[in-house]
Amino acid sequence: MAGKVVLHYFNGRGKMESIRWLLTVAEVEFDEVHLTTRDQYKKLLSDGHLMFQQIPLVEIDGMKLIQTKAILNYIAEKYNLHGKDLKDRVMINMYSEGLMDLMEMIMLLPFTKDPKPKLDNIQAKATERYLPVFEKVLSGQIYLVGGKLSVADVLLLECTLMLEEIFVGILGGFPNVKAFQGRMTMIPAIDSFLKPGSKRKPKPDDQYVKSVMEVFDLKSLPF
Numbered sequence: 001m002a003g004k005v006v007l008h009y010f011n012g013r014g015k016m017e018s019i020r021w022l023l024t025v026a027e028v029e030f031d032e033v034h035l036t037t038r039d040q041y042k043k044l045l046s047d048g049h050l051m052f053q054q055i056p057l058v059e060i061d062g063m064k065l066i067q068t069k070a071i072l073n074y075i076a077e078k079y080n081l082h083g084k085d086l087k088d089r090v091m092i093n094m095y096s097e098g099l100m101d102l103m104e105m106i107m108l109l110p111f112t113k114d115p116k117p118k119l120d121n122i123q124a125k126a127t128e129r130y131l132p133v134f135e136k137v138l139s140g141q142i143y144l145v146g147g148k149l150s151v152a153d154v155l156l157l158e159c160t161l162m163l164e165e166i167f168v169g170i171l172g173g174f175p176n177v178k179a180f181q182g183r184m185t186m187i188p189a190i191d192s193f194l195k196p197g198s199k200r201k202p203k204p205d206d207q208y209v210k211s212v213m214e215v216f217d218l219k220s221l222p223f
Contacts, residue, residue: 003059004029004030004031005023005028005029005030005031005058005059005060006030006031006032006033006058006059006060007019007020007030007031007032007033007056007057007058007059008032008033008035008044008049008055008056008057008058008059009032009033009034009035009055009056009057010034010035010036010208010211010212010215011032011034011036011201011208011211012201012202012204012208012211012212013107013201013202013203013204013208014056014107014204014212015055015056015068015104015107016055016056016068017158017200017201018068018072018100018103018154018155018158019056019058019068019071019072019075020199020200020201021154021155021157021158021193021200022072022075022076022081022151022154023075024189024190024192024193024198024199024200025081025149025154025187025189025190026075026078026079026081027189028075028079030199032199035055035211035215036211036214036215037214037215038214038215038216038217040215041055041215041216044057049064050066051066051067052066052067054066054067056068056071058071060074060075061078068100069096069097069100072096072151073093073151075151076092076150076151081149081150081151081154082150082151083145083146083148083150084146084148088145088146088150091144091145091152092144092145092150092151092152095133095134095137095144095145095152095155095156096151096152096155098130098133099130099152099155099156099158099159100155102122102125102126102130102159103155103158103159103162105118105121105122105125106122106162106163106166107204108223109122109166109204110204110205110208110209111209111212111221111222111223112221112223113221113223119166122166123166123167123170126163126167126170127170127173130159131170131171131173131174131177132174134156134174134176134177134180135174135175135176135177136176138176138177138179138180139176142180142183144156149187153180153184154184156177156180156184157180157181157184157185157190160177160181161181165203209221
């Protein structure tokens with residue numbers, strides 16, 4: 001029997017947070033190894049665990065997986081969160097990749113010397129490019145694809161919560177998305193994940209930035 005899933009990443013959100021969300025929704029227990037030093041990262045490299053010298057790294061089913069999209073797809077396939085057929089999956093993937101593009105912009109904010117222009121850009125793209133898509137598709141349906149919960153729904157919830165942390169009231173013009181958010185937070189596993197003491201990570205702070213810069217040996221903010 002395979003052991004418990006183990007996540008290797010910083011003690012913060014970043015690209016691992018979507019994986020935490022999806023494992024939580026799939027009701028999969030996981031442990032975490034937090035990277036805080038350069039030596040930990042170099043050890044993973046020297047052991048040959050990082051195919052492209054990148055994290056997140058997830059140990060699951062006897063494998064050591066990297067690349068966030070590949071990890072999410074594996075979990076989604078294994079736990080029936082990836083649609084019923086090929087057409088469902090391609091729609092789920094399109095929605096998911098769009099959401100990950102938007103969330104990546106938010107992830108970079110703590111590492112940005114002057115975040116104001118990027119904040120303006122994120123808000124504009126969220127309200128003009130991304131949220132209208134989901135507002136339209138959620139008109140009259142509970143989930144994004146095929147009438148059942150998928151990885152795309154989990155990512156949309158994560159993304160909207162991230163947006164609201166930065167832009168209070170941003171969902172005011174998107175009632176279908178807001179209603180969807182409310183439905184999702186009623187799922188027991190999600191309700192527990194949103195409560196204090198869960199494995200959900202808080203907004204990135206100075207300590208998180210410091211850890212990332214130390215592990216990757218960055219001398220100054222990269223953006």
